[in-house]
Amino acid sequence: MLNADQTAQWQREGFVVLPGFKPAEQVAAACRRAAEIISAFQPAADTGTFSTRDRSRVADAALLASAEAVHCFFEEDAFDAQGRLAVPKERSINKIGHALHDLDPFFDGFSHGPALAALAQALGLRQPQVWQSQLIFKQPHIGGEVGWHQDGSFFLTTPQTVTTFWFALEDATLDNGCLWVQPGGQTSPLREQYVCDRTPGQAPRLRMQALDSTPWPSARTAMPLPVPAGSLVVFGGLLPHYSGPNHSPRSRLAYTLHATCASAAYSPLNWLQRSAALPVRGFD
Ligand code: FE2
Numbered sequence: 704m705l706n707a708d709q710t711a712q713w714q715r716e717g718f719v720v721l722p723g724f725k726p727a728e729q730v731a732a733a734c735r736r737a738a739e740i741i742s743a744f745q746p747a748a749d750t751g752t753f754s755t756r757d758r759s760r761v762a763d764a765a766l767l768a769s770a771e772a773v774h775c776f777f778e779e780d781a782f783d784a785q786g787r788l789a790v791p792k793e794r795s796i797n798k799i800g801h802a803l804h805d806l807d808p809f810f811d812g813f814s815h816g817p818a819l820a821a822l823a824q825a826l827g828l829r830q831p832q833v834w835q836s837q838l839i840f841k842q843p844h845i846g847g848e849v850g851w852h853q854d855g856s857f858f859l860t861t862p863q864t865v866t867t868f869w870f871a872l873e874d875a876t877l878d879n880g881c882l883w884v885q886p887g888g889q890t891s892p893l894r895e896q897y898v899c900d901r902t903p904g905q906a907p908r909l910r911m912q913a914l915d916s917t918p919w920p921s922a923r924t925a926m927p928l929p930v931p932a933g934s935l936v937v938f939g940g941l942l943p944h945y946s947g948p949n950h951s952p953r954s955r956l957a958y959t960l961h962a963t964c965a966s967a968a969y970s971p972l973n974w975l976q977r978s979a980a981l982p983v984r985g986f987d
Contacts, residue, residue, distance in 0.1 A: 704818075704825040713826065717889025717942040720928060721822075724935035725870060729813065733872050733958060736809040737838050741793050744775040763909050767899070767974065769801045771981045776800070778845065796840050804836035804960060805981060814960055819868070820986040823962060826937065828866050830965035832983040834858060834975050838872075839957045841880040846949030848880075851919035855940030856911070857897045857974065860967035865940035868960040871930045878951040882928045882936060885920040888943045892917055899974040909974055919943060962986070 705719065713719045725733075765774060781788055781795035788795055804814035814836055823831045835858075840846065858865035875881035885891075892915040900908040920943050928936055938944065949955055962985075963969060977983050 704821045710825070713937075716884075716886040718884050718886070718928075718936060718938035720930060721935040721937070722931065723933050724818070725813075725933045727933060730870075730872050730933050732809065733813055733870075734956060736807070737799065737872070737956065738793065740773065740799055740807070740838075741775060741796055744792075746775070746777065746788065746792070760906060763907065766909070767907055770975045771802050771806075771978065773799060773803055773806055774801075778842065778847075790845075794842050794845075796842075798837050798839050800837040801835045801975065802981065803838065804833055805984065810836060810958075813958070815984075815986055822935075822937070823866070823986050826866060828864065828962060828964055831866075831962040831985045832965050832969075833960055833962045833986060834977070834983055835959075835961040837959045839959060841946070841949040841955040843879075843949060843952045843954050846880055846955065848948045849946045851943050851945045853893055853895075853941050853943055854938075854961060855893050856895050858940060858961055858963055859893075859896055859970040859973055860963045861970070862967055863893065863940050864964035864967040866962050867936075867938050867940070868962070869936040869938070870958040871932050871934045871936070872956040872958055873954060874929075874931050875934075875955050875957065876929050876951070876953075877927055877947075878949075879953050879955040880946045880949040881930065881955070882944055882946050883925040884928060884938060884942055884944045885924050886926050888920060888924075889939045889941045891941060891943065893941060894919070896970075896972070897974060898972045900972075 709719045775796050776798045777795050778797045783789045803810035854867045855863050855865050894915050896912045896914055898910055898912050
């Protein structure tokens with residue numbers, strides 16, 4: 704699945720880019736399916752009318768419910784003061800998640816199969832468990848920056864095993880917000896952990912907890928990964944990465960999967976937990 708150069712890059716730099724991993728017709732079908740999901744999604748009429756505090760509680764509840772659902776998340780400024788969409792719905796979506804790979808027949812097919820199973824094996828991911836799928840939008844002109852972070856913060860396992868599969872569904876360029884990574888940064892410690900406090904009788908609380916004071920990399924050590932549609936970028940949970948804003952007139956749609964290894968202990972503090980109704984599966 705990986706040639707010698709790609710294996711060496713994975714070990715040395717903590718990421719690998721696989722151009723043409725998905726054929727053009729599958730990529731086009733994924734974009735069409737994303738548009739269909741948005742078109743069918745009805746935002747709650749009162750989404751924009753909560754106070755800031757209530758809104759964050761509603762947002763937390765929506766995030767937690769999306770562990771076993773397909774939910775559209777809007778850009779922060781998508782609603783006006785009356786709770787009406789201020790921009791067309793298809794231009795106001797920030798992401799769709801987080802169980803597309805199990806609940807949406809198209810993305811189930813896109814997220815499973817021999818090629819991904821063999822790749823996971825080649826990366827050393829034994830008994831993979833695919834926890835999350837996301838369609839991540841960077842809307843033309845308004846798509847914002849996502850700052851430096853490590854995906855291990857959101858999927859803590861002991862030992863660290865989470866691996867990100869980032870599929871470009873549209874060309875990702877320097878102008879429209881491609882990924883940037885710190886080559887070699889996969890040896891740095893996990894800096895923070897996104898924790899869900901679940902106290903019986905209380906609404907769950909989400910918070911970011913600092914773990915290690917190692918600074919984020921400087922811009923000088925960041926490497927951009929512009930890739931054409933159909934490419935797959937894979938990186939481990941400790942690799943610091945970010946993506947810039949989209950100042951261009953072209954959207955930048957990506958699809959991501961996050962998988963851990965079943966033999967590593969999955970933290971009960973991770974926000975994303977699965978019930979027996981929707982058990983976590985591998986790539987087969
Ligand atoms: Fe990330």
